[in-house]
Amino acid sequence: MTFSRRDLGFLLPALTASRAQGQTPAAPAKLPSKAFRFEDLPVRQNGQNASRAIMNGLTHSRFAIEVHETDLAPGAAPHAPHRHVHEEMVIIVEGTIEFTVNGASTRLGPGSVAFAASNDEHGQRNVGDGIARYVVVALGSDT
Numbered sequence: 001m002t003f004s005r006r007d008l009g010f011l012l013p014a015l016t017a018s019r020a021q022g023q024t025p026a027a028p029a030k031l032p033s034k035a036f037r038f039e040d041l042p043v044r045q046n047g048q049n050a051s052r053a054i055m056n057g058l059t060h061s062r063f064a065i066e067v068h069e070t071d072l073a074p075g076a077a078p079h080a081p082h083r084h085v086h087e088e089m090v091i092i093v094e095g096t097i098e099f100t101v102n103g104a105s106t107r108l109g110p111g112s113v114a115f116a117a118s119n120d121e122h123g124q125r126n127v128g129d130g131i132a133r134y135v136v137v138a139l140g141s142d143t
Helices: 005-020
Strands: 043-046 049-058 063-070 087-092 098-101 104-108 113-116 121-128 132-139
Touching: 063 121, 087 098, 098 113, 104 113, 113 121
Parallel strands: none
Antiparallel strands: 043 049, 049 063, 063 132, 087 113, 087 132, 098 104, 098 121
């Protein structure tokens, strides 16, 4: 099927209207100054694992930031190793995590920080006997 310029001229307003009606994901809002009390964060359970969304939005310069905390059961991984455009910092709060970047693994304990650069394959798993707790700070967006 071929389209003329005239056909595309008729389609363009319809496509624009569908975007305006919210059929595409909304951009994150600008982040206000705020304190986030641990006990007020909503918990999302996934089997023995739990996560708490802390913040997701844009700085004054429209730089995307997303922060969440995860409790990971012994031997568990939150997901398979993966890649994405945005960078991530992982800050270990409790337990022992094995952090892998491009096939190289490092054991990290409380107070340690890992960084995954854009498009590097990375993942983590709990290699300790108890719950491992860590905070992920995602920097930038994938668009």
